[in-house]
Amino acid sequence: MTDAVYRDTWRRHTQRQGLTIWLAWLGLVALTVWCWQIMTRDTICFFVTDAPRQAADIGSRMWPPRLSYLPELLWPLWDTLNMATLGTMLGVVLAVPVAFLAARNTTPSTLMLRPAALFLIVASRSINSLIWALLLVAIMGPGLLAGVIAIGLRSVGFIGKLLYEAIEEVDRGPVEAVTATGAGRAQVLDYAIVPQVLPAFWGISVFRWDINIRESAILGLVGAGGLGLKLQSSLNVLAWPQVTMILLVILATVVVSEWISAKVRKAII
Template sequence: MQPESKSILWARQNAKKERFLWLLWLGGIILFILAWQEMTKDTLWIFVLDAPTQAQDLASRLFPPRWEYIHKLYGALWDTLNIATLGTLLGIAMAFPIAFLAARNTTPSRRFIRPLALLIIVSSRSINSLIWALLLVAILGPGVLAGIIAIALRSIGFVAKLLYEGIEEINPIPLEAIRATGASELQVIDYAITPQIMPAFLGISLFRWDINIRESTILGLVGAGGIGLQLQASLGMLAWPQVSLIILVILGTVVLSEALSSKLRKAIL
């Protein structure tokens, strides 16, 4: 005998839910219109209409790049790589213990220490590295050191957030087995937790380093060292062929760092 075919029943949404969805769509459209009006109330549309002509004029000044200027970018590019790498390492070193303090299953106190660790993570993630650099340049003065610390402070929140979420999702059975032997909490972390999170931790660190390469290229605009200083100087002199060369160098650096980071993550994970 042929099995009975199961008919699919299409149930219409109830009227209350339909009204709610329509009101939701209407509210979204009204919000978009109000936001568009607020955004464009001071817009001079004559400049917008003239934008293609201005863009074409700027492009004619940018090309061809001034290739003979590239020898002056080697030192600045090296500073940028150092800012990204050292800042990432410093941020990771601070983020690792903060992640353990923030995770529910490893924090010494859910009432006091965990909220403080979460506050540090949120504060780090809320402030852009460019703002950190601006503040640090005012405190430490211009230079690479301000850039390194700015990258580190920005990296703490990113690494710690992803890491503490990974700590909370680990398999609890190895923890119970290690504790049953009479091991201390540090030994539990060393032998039961760290081996489980280490692949994710290395992947997160590489991903953050890749992001920091991009962010460190513009820190020089506020005096925090790196190739951004050369970009700022060239823009100030309206040396457009130099600007285009610097942009190409930044693009090439970002592409290479992305490829290297991707290969390393695949090798680790």
């Protein structure tokens, strides 16, 4: 009797809970198998088994990289950096008012303006920058301008979401102190809220700039210019050594931007 009570007391789950968990795992496995069958129903097994040989063949053609191609990548690299920087600046300009409208403690209207701002943030984050660029190239034609706007529209959701969360988490003490002096709404924002969110704002902006450098490097695949355009043209003619050189330049750019981003965030925050 004592042993039975002891086992009942220290059992992690009841018998019903254990059965429910077991059925849940069984359902998850069944769902995974069903999804896998749908995903692979059009797969040709020959291409799957031949993939390692094809990968080895392309890898042998990609090495060594064509170093003489590097001078032709300097201007596209400059375009890529400009696209990322200008796109980030555009995203910041658009995201700041959206963030203040989305934050509960700064929005003028929680019934209309806040839901609208949250919708803009969700819409921006739901569409990848490559899709934005594809749409803008179709509307505006190929070029860096379409890439800059695509990066900016994609950045609004990222910056706006993190910034409005930072605004909602500000310390209420300074806000109440400034309000007690008779300050208006704009003065409370200027003297109590903005100083508290500035470090987060700069950290978020630099972090997004780092991400945008990676994304702008491939927007040329849809005609937005930069290194992606060179990558697309090299892939079209199967110039694999040039592809390797472009990938190495992208890798070096991302590593440097990551280092700069880390140093700036460390200095700010």
